[in-house]
Amino acid sequence: MKADSISGKQNNLHSSGIYDELTQSYNRAFYQEMLDEFVTSTLSLGKPLNAILININQFAKINNFYSLQAGDSILISLCMRIREFFNHQQVLIRMNGDEFMILVSDNVDLELLERLYETLSTPYHVNGNILECSVRLAYLLNLNLSFNVNNLYSSLASSINFAKRAKINLIKFDPVHSELSYNKLDFPAAIQKLFDEDRFFIVLQPVGTDINQIIGYEVLVRLDLDGNILNPDMFIDYIMENGFSSKLNQLMLDKVILLLQNECWSHLLSTTQLKISINLALSVENFLLHVDELLKVYVINKELFQNVQLEFEITENQLMPDDAKNSHFFRQLIEKVHQFGIRLALDDFGVAYSSLQRLMECRFDTVKLDMSFARALNPRHDNYENSLAIFEAISFYARKMNIDLVAEGIETLEQLRILQGIGYKYFQGYILGQTLAFIDACQLHMEKYSQS
Template sequence: MQGNVDRKAPPPPTGDGGPRLSAQDKAQRDLLTGAILFAASILFVVNGSTAMGQVIDALSGLGAGVEEVLTIAVLLNVALILFGYRRYRDLQQEVAHRAAAEERARSLAAIDPLTDFYNRRSLLEQGAAMIADAHGRGRAVAVLLLDLDHFKTVNDIHGHEAGDHVLKVVAERIARVMPPHALAARLGGDEFACTCIFDPAHPETVERVAEDVVAALSHGVAYGSSELIVSTSLGLSRSDCDGDQIDVLIRRADIAMYSAKNAGRNRHAWFAFAMEEELHRRSVIEAAMRRGIAQGEFVPYYEPQMDLLSGELLGFEMLARWESPELGLTGPDQFIHVAEETGMIGELSFAVMRRAFSDARNWDPALTLSVNISPSQLRDPWLSQKLLKLLLETGYPANRLEVEITETCLFENLELAKTIVQSLKNQGIRIALDDFGTGYSSLAHLRALPFDRIKIDRSFVTAMGDNGENAAIVTAIARLGESLGLPVTAEGVETLAIETQLRGIGLAKGQGWHFGKPMTIEQTRRMLADRGMLPARERTVAPTDNGVPPRQTLSFG
């Protein structure tokens, strides 16, 4: 592969993995072969000269000819010489083959065979040498660590052969934009790292390299008749931070890379010690979450959904809250992204839904319950079976459940989403498209999936009074829902003025703090009891249906 990156291999390994003779054995064998060849040559000279003398005497009439024993000796000498020469030639060929094998082994041990970049071990070795050299000249070393965005989607949809093609093209593009004598490595999967020397007084040179890498990888990759779309999130660290070990710099660049990914992907970020502190905090939260799920600390809260025309209570949206002994009452913005990234979201979601279904199964039959499904859950082909099993176990009616999914959920695998949605609808569960207007192609998704409701994103609704464009968007969505025969719910109804505007547009359903903030089960029971929407035996606030005693009621002011 052509480019600016340095691919000088490190020192060869100790062997090629096959059986090897010891140095002493090889020396003894070579010595024996040499001794045989030398002795045969000496004997041939002695015997050959004697035989030739007898031949000359015989030809001149002075002798009787060559003795038979001497003739045999000469022939044996010739045979030994031929044997020795052949063995010497075989040894030379063996040396050449073994040298080639050692070169192959050295290459396999040092170089990633797919991209021709260094592997992790080689980068650590060469990077340490680069740091020592740079510091000796008053220079610094930058580490760029990058991870491809949406690479898993390429593998899932187009196959691993397409994924390998993308990795090769990515390596070629990285090699073209890196400065001379930079090191480039593939650390594994779709993760790459590069190191380069720079003047510490001018870190902007490294910034430009990072920007060039991000720009180079933002273009599609041609594969057959398709164009595969990937981008990269890139983290940067530099050797004049505390600690100059290459592994420390790689770890810090990795932390910065995840910061860039969390900030929206397709960008770069420099490492800062605050990132490390945040990572530690996240680690603490993750450990506490794992304990909290097992101990029932994640509980449902209920946000009322109202009929805007009659003021009638129609149902609730279930929202997860974490009642942590250490952190106190914690909202989803603090833990949902951690649950998504660590794979806990499914367990957490079903734990909270189990409590909510048990809470709500005996409420007034007219009341519905809405629950949100995360993007990662919609990638689970068994989601519908798991949800139906939970409904059977808790006794909650499927026709009183509304599952809300966002357009983000549909972006990665629309076909699987169609299968899951249809399976849920076959059981009587209703499906709502949440956060409408903020996704990728809302109209296309409305055509593709059999939704029962549209929910307008709260960002449009809350700004209706101050922004005419938002009011126009809400009106357009209401008209779209009317033309498609889909009911529309407005989220973020926080004032009487907004409620009045929505009624004027003709919207029939809304939710937001104007009608009440998310409530605990005790507060929700109290609200239902006041409206006569609980069975008589449950109109006193007592332990919940799932056997969990009432928690301390929180004041919302």
């Protein structure tokens, strides 16, 4: 359907106030005044209707660094590409300076959307210069009459906002995006929906003493939003602030138990001992009660852990500074889990409320150095000497206190050998292997174990 045939009311677009002269597209006034009629008439004819919102990444920087004229040229070229891509069979609306909505009355699938993204993100030629300009796309396919079109833009905009935070470029609208993007909506209901739909899953990251010498795995949680896989830093604050940390911890332990019941893992653990570390989300309030609930599940399934050294991890930012009561709670936690033969690790050490006094007070079994320290662990890096000195100092105190150290973020063989040279034994990072689904991790471990 061509844009100029939408309605008889639009014969004189230029004088009607619903047309953007620069980009030769409709403007927001069209969306506000005529969209409902257009959507209703299209769907009433039994035609499919799909909506796509395009957001130009960092468009203000293009205007500021080059010129407003350069920005205008990109807008004009982008709209021309859209029309050519859809063979002029679309409705194009400029929603604001750097956002456009496309309404397509034709079949649209993920492959087509990926090609559209590539088309619009191809560099633009402006006044003899080649300008990089990428976009983000949010889409809602197969609109129906039950959908409130007045919320169409805000719905897709919430997905764009979510995509920016998740650093992804193509995202399908999900009501969860709205609920997680705007404080006025019901956070607990949105998060509960994620649990009800089993959107959380676990992956395993290897921990080892050297390449091809894996001694265990850290269990990490991921969130699947229609194929967009999110790391915890994108959702963990929502989980903890809304009282779902205990539910997430329970989910992770339950999934580890299912893992251990799997035939592959059962066979592997019949001949191999491994450490399994679960990274917990703990809030200080009621956290001992939450841990008690985990321990009850552990006791019921203890026979599955016969060849597993279970370790709970907490991140350093869960330790508040200069809080004696907080330290007391964590000492209680350590004593409690030790009664069940479970170890406790402090993760991401060195970036939040670090202090050697904290290690002395709480006496963790394992301390995992934050990956940021490893970035300078390169003789050609300006801060190499300082980085090496920090690793050596922490290693000295850890040995004195009988604490196992794990260096995180180790990506190169050079980093690995440097740390081994100053006494480090345990490592985590891409040099040892990327995160894997639990079946893949088991099969890979079996292959390496059978070769050793």
